[in-house]
Amino acid sequence: MAAPTPHNEAQRLAELVDFAVLDTLPDPSLDAIVALASSIMDVPIALVSLVDAERQWFKARVGLDACETDRESAFCAHAILDDEPLIIPNALEDARFANNPLVLGAPNIRAYFGFPLIVGPDLRLGTLCAIDQKVRGITDQQIEQMKSLAKIVVSQLEITRSTRDALALAEANEALNREADHARVILETMSEGVLIKNRIGKIVEANASACQILGLSRDVMLGMMPNDPRWQRLRENGTPYLPHEIPAIEVLRSGIPVSNEVVGVPDADGGTKWLHLSASPLFEPFEETPSFVVSTFSDITHLKSQQEHLRDLSVKANAANAAKTQFLANMSHELRTPLNGVVGVASALANTPLDDRQKRMVELIRSSGKDLERQLSDILDLTKVEAGELQLEAVPIDVSLIIHEVIALMSGACAQKKLELAFDNKLPAQQLFLGDPVRLRQVITNLVSNAVKFTALGRVKVTASPRAMGPGLVIDVEDTGIGFDEAQSQKLFERFSQADNSITRRFGGTGLGLAITKSLTELMGGTIRAQSTPEVGSVFTLDLPLALDRAVLPSCVSEDPAEICRDIPKDLRVLLVEDQLLNQQVFGFMMEPFGAEFFTATNGAEGVEAFETATFDVIFMDMQMPIKDGLAATREIRALEAKTGAKPTPIIMLTANAGENHRRDALAAGADLHVAKPVTQVAIGDALRTALATYGKALRAQA
Structure with missing residues (x-):
């Protein structure tokens, strides 16, 4: 917005002409003043600006190449309207300047401080101004110093005009000396x-x-x-x-x-x-x-010392974090290997003839193994979330199917406690969403497991509904358990924390389940909230804005042997590349219902040799092995197939390396699937169906 014209504009312009300073050569004294003004104000641009009828012209300047601008966009045209300084801390918030081209473009003015050059009563030729390219304020001391400098500028202009006769020059020198003393005072302060x-x-x-x-x-x-x-x-x-x-x-x-x-x-x-x-x-x-x-x-010595100290702390923290990550990765592998034996053998044993007492014992082994696996996953996922390394998939998923799986998993625990476990599915039939099935299953399992843990009588109910607005779904997990009060609710989603210390003794747990659930929910773009009444019950509500999809994924919910082996040929030739004898035995037990011809190799080198000398329908490949690991073996097998033009053999990476980075490495090496240990017969059946379908192998229904 252009500034209004001073009421005595004609007189002001006549005075400016009388100074005879427009379009003259630089004045070192004024150059020194604007340099000093730049230092006092700590700004990149300082100017002595004179405003005539159509422009503002810079007699002295620091930090600006241009020697003039038009009057309509000049901030100084506003500053000459009054004797007091024009203080603009943020030009973008000032209606007079928000759309000014000098604000929207070069030199990108944000803060402006203009001190009028007062040459007589109500007469102002221009300004001494300081300009910054960031929003900022000005101190009282700086205002006084800049006012003094503006007076010095006026004195210097007066001196220039007075040089036209010797007497005026002598007087000007005396005035300059006085103002130099003032400048010296400013310098010393x-x-x-x-x-x-x-x-x-x-x-x-x-x-x-x-x-x-x-x-x-x-x-x-x-x-x-x-x-x-x-x-x-x-x-x-x-x-x-x-x-x-x-x-x-x-x-x-x-x-x-x-x-x-x-x-x-x-x-x-x-x-x-x-x-x-x-x-x-x-x-x-x-x-x-x-x-x-x-x-x-x-x-800035003290600040530099603090920065170096913080840098040292950061280096140590990064080293400690790397060591922690490596430790947890190693722990994951070492724990999952024996855990695979426990869960796998229990899974296979459950499908053999057992009396009721033996079935209960096997179920205890399986549920304990699942609990241990879930706690292990929570610890590892916490590390990944903290490091920003947890990556989510976006594949078609059947949410109702996942909830059915969770219900089936928790039904045994509910039966033991005589709890009703219900699922109210309000989602449209056959409706699929785009999301990460593993992480969604983990979130729902944590919520249902928590509800069962803290409920002694009554029921646990899961309800899945479409979102009221936009695509996605809402899942409510309701229980009639012990509940919690407002104070306890503040701790629910904190890491390593539970609502009450006594809960650790009464119910156990790491205190990570809800913290991981919240982190995973937010990674999926959703929210989680909880409502509760002590001794009445709680409701946890999961709101997920997942996109819709029409794809269909094969899966198996039932653990009935006939359902597990559905659509899988009986005459498959399967190669397991695994260095652990225990895992070989466990895998052999779990493969019995499939009726496949089963071969083993104890390391990657033997696996490649077996591939070269025989034909297999599917290869299950461990990742971490001596001599040659699973990634190297998979790459070599894919290279051999490419060299000979052979049809690719499905390779399923079956490994205790359960991280997202391990899954990416497995797929990058050429594997078709990555299945983390411990595994079950259900997981093996799903993996076989998916891998065989990927290569178009005819899946024959079981007789």
Whole structure:
């Protein structure tokens, strides 16, 4: 928005013409003033701006290449309307300037501080202004210092006008001396150190702050040269500057300002003091190289020390985190291997003739193994979430099928406690969603398991419904358990925390289940909330905005042997590449219902050799093995197939390396599926159906 015209514009313009300063050569005194103003305000741009009828013209400038702009967009055209400074901390929030081209484009003005150049009552020729490219304020001390400098600018302009006769020149010199004293006072009151050096780098002026920061007296510093042995500078990396590389000397050579340099200098104790330094050139009229350089600096030694300490702590923390991640990865593999034996044998044993007592014993083994697997997964998932390494899939999933699986898994525990376990499915029939089936199953299992754990009488009910607005679904897990109060609800989703310490003794658990559930829910873009009444029950509500999909995935919910082996040919030739004898035996037990011809190899090298000498319908490949691991063996098998033109053989990575990174590595090596241990016959059946279907092998229904 253009500024209104002063009521005495004609008189003001006549006074400006009388000064005879427009379009004149640079004035070193005014150049020094704008450099000092830039330092006082710590801004990149400072100007002496004169406003005529159609433009603003810059008599002196720092940080800006242009020498003029149009009056309509000039901030200074607003500043000359009043004797008080024009303070604009944020131009984007000021209706007068929010759409100004100098704000929306170069030089990208955000903060503007204009101090009118008052040459008489109600007469203002222009401004001494400071401009920043970031939003900021101004202190009272800076206001007073800038007002003094504006007066100095006016005095200098008066001096220039007065040089037309000798008497005026003498008076102007006296006034200049007075104002120079004022400038000296400003210089001495600055908290930043200021050094002025001449064209050969010799110090010709130093303020009190410079002496205090550098620990040298003014008498010692005046006359010091860049190569003085008491004055060796260091870069931030600790290497010394050569004399011609020193920032101030570089400015004298190039005429280009330097900002935000970190420079080290010796301190009195033999250590290093670190300075935050900027340097600006000063030019004489008609000179192409600077005559002086003004260096301003502050002591950041303490800040630098804190940064180095934080850097050391960060390095140690990263090392500790890497060690923790490696430990958990190793722990995962070592624990999952024996756990695979427990769960796998129990799964196979459950499908053999057993009396009621034996069935209960087997079910106890299976449920305990599942609990241990879930707790192990919670610990590992926590580490992945913290590291930002947990990646989600987006594949078609049948949510109702997943809930049925969870219900089937928890039915035994509910039967033991004589709890009713119900599922109210309000989702449209055959409706599939895009999401991560493993993580969704984990979230629902945690919620249902929690409900069963804390419910002694009554029921647990799971309800799945479409979202009221937008695609997705809402899952409610309701129980008639012990509940919790408002104070306890604040701790529900904290890691390693439970609502009440007594719960640890009464119910057990790691305190990670709900924390992981919340993290996974948020990764899926959803929310989770809980409502409860003590001794009445609780409701956990999961709101997931999952996209809809029409795809269909084969899966098996029932653990009945006939259902597990559905659509899988009886004459399959299956190769298991596994170095653990226990896992070979467990896998053999679990493969019995499938009626397949079963072969084993004890490492990746033997697996490749077996592949070259015989034909198999499916290969189950362990990942971590001696001599040659599963990834290398899989890559070699795929290379052999490509070389001979053979039809690919389905390869299922069956491994205790259960991380998302392991799954990606397995698929990248050429595996078709990644199945984490411990495994069940249901998982093997699903994997066989999916892998065989991938290569178009005819799946024949069981007789």
